[in-house]
Amino acid sequence: MERFLCDLLVTMDGAVGAVPAPIVDGAVDVGDDGRILWCGAAVDASELGPGTAVHRVGILMPSLINAHCHTPMVLLRGAGEGLAVDRWLHEVMWPRESKLTPGDVRAGMLLGAGEMxxxxxxxxxxxxFVGHAMAEAAQQAQMRCLVTPGVIEDPDFTMAGSWPDQIDEMVALRDRWSGSDLITVGLAAHAAYSVSRQCLVAIAERAAxxxxxxxxxxxxxxxxxxxxxERSGGLAAPEYLETLGLLDGNVIAxxxxxxDADDLEVLARNDTAVVHCPCSNAKHASGAAPVSEMQEAGLRLAIGTxxxxxxxxxxxxxxMRTAIRTARIRSGDAQTFEAAEALHMTTAGAAEVMGRGDELGRLAPGYWADMMALSPSAPALHPVSVGDDDPLSRIVWSGSPGAISAVWVAGRKVVEHGRVLTVDMAEAVAEADTRARRLAQ
Ligand SMILES: [Zn+2]
Incomplete structure (x- = not known):
């Protein structure tokens, strides 16, 4: 067992709107299996046995979960700047992605995993694409990942093979990684507008x-x-997917x-989770998602980069900050979208969306000790005031990767003062640069 003592303990062990207040002078005990044995106020912690390692940190909280990403696209970072999504995909992304090799996907995933x-x-x-390369790279970095290799049907995009082959491959990949604590595997389709009805039905059937x-x-x-x-005989996307049976299981949209309100009702009655991607939506000028309306509709929500x-x-x-700012600009109300809600959407809420809400995203007994510590000396987190100050809002509004002093996965330290311990980042950067240059030719 190891004990982590902290100035402030943020457990996130509650539902949306019921996140418990942080504990001043907290303690977390982590077992040799990487799971949390106990957490609470240090004064209530058990007597330590001889030789137990004790670590002292500033703010200790669950590490974050990115609920929607295409990490190997680090190899395409910056390409197609200024284009809306449709032109960006057809003119820049898919031509380059059609040249991708498994080695490219592995290199991109490894660099991005280290970065995350x-x-x-x-x-x-x-x-x-190439789910096995993503899974292997994530495991190498010691990062948890729900790998969902997505089906795309486009005449410009043939590298992934036919859609029945792609679906079979996803299921085979799931079987290959069953029993892994780090890697889980799901199904994916790019979108309702880009994938055929037959393929969407086949994915729904495999999911069932x-x-x-x-x-x-x-x-x-x-x-x-x-x-x-046009494809659905007049139905909007949520209703179309519902009629195909695609919303029956655990769906991450x-x-x-x-x-609109009708769409949200369809998603709510199917318990479909929505992942808000505010920075991407803003950069591509896609629009501002109706997050407050989704919260009111009771949807399960998370945030993705x-x-x-x-x-x-x-x-x-x-x-998190962009999500709150966007919602407040839409509502004209500074009470909209509290910081604690944003933090829930990147921790406990995101774990639930990932299908692992009973073991990730919170600091609580039985949960994996996936944690991060924010440095007590990070200037942006000061002054530390008292009274009605809200520590969760300070973490969200002032926090940044630069304030992180350490990160653990299953109690094993993977980052120390910005240095990634599981990935040789200089090598990963050089490898990604070489491969990105070839893709751009
Ligand atoms: Zn996306």
Whole structure:
């Protein structure tokens, strides 16, 4: 067992709107199996046995979960700047991605995983091709990952093979990684407008058979609605997916920008989770998602960075702040979207969306000790005031990757003062640069 003593303990062990107040002078005991044995006020902790390691940190909290990403796109970071999503995909992304090799995907995932760990992100939900390369790279970095290799059907994009082959591959990958604590595997389709009805039905059927999660882009751009209605006989995307049975299981719908009240009702009655990607939506001028309306509809919500080619940074602190700012600009009300809600959407809420809400995203007995410490000396977190000060809002509004002093996955330290201990980052950067240059030719 190891004991972590901290100035402030943030457990996030509660539902939306019921996040418990942080504990001053907290303690977390972590077992040799990497799971939390006990946490609470240090004064209530048990007597320590002889030789037990004790660590002293500043703010201790769950590490973050990136609920929608295409991490290997670090190889395409910065390409197609200034284009809306449809032109960006067809003119820049898919031509380069058609040249991708498994080695490229592995190199991109490894660099991005190291980058995320340094930014306090220890788990991500990934939609990308060559799932086995992503899973292997995530494991090498010691990062948790829900790998969902997405089906795309496009004449310009043939590298991934036919869609029946892609679906079979996803299920085989799931079988190969069963029993892993780090890697889980789900199904994915790119979007309702870009994948055929037959393929969506086949994915729904496989999800029902296997219980695998389904990851899909939903209503990201305004023009998608007309494209979906043309394919669906006049239905909007949520209702179309519902009629195909695609919303029956654990569905992770990314973006959800252009959703009206009827759409939200469809998602709510299917308990579909939505991942808000505010920075990507802003950068591509896709729109501002109706997050407050989604909260009111009772949807399960999380936050994602989207791929690093859509928005350059894999930084959930920036995403949380952008989510709140965007919601407040829409509402004209500074009470909209509290910091604690944003933090829930990147920790406990994101773990639930990932299908691992009973073991990730909180500091509580039985949960994995996936944690990060913010330095007590980080200038942006000061002055430390007392009284009615809200520590959670200070973490969200002033926190940044630069304030992180350490990150652990299952109690094992993976980042120390910005240095990633599981990935040779200089080597990963050089490898990614070489491969990115070839893809750009
Ligand atoms: Zn995306």
């Amino acid at each position: 760990l340094a930014n306090g992100i220890t788990a991500s939900v990934e939609m990308y 058979e296997t219980g695998m999660a389904v990851h899909i882009h939903l209503a990201e751009q305004q023009w998608e609605d007309a494209a979906v209605r 990314a973006h959800g920008v252009w959703l 989207d791929g690093p080619a859509s928005h350059h940074r894999l930084d959930l602190f920036e995403e």
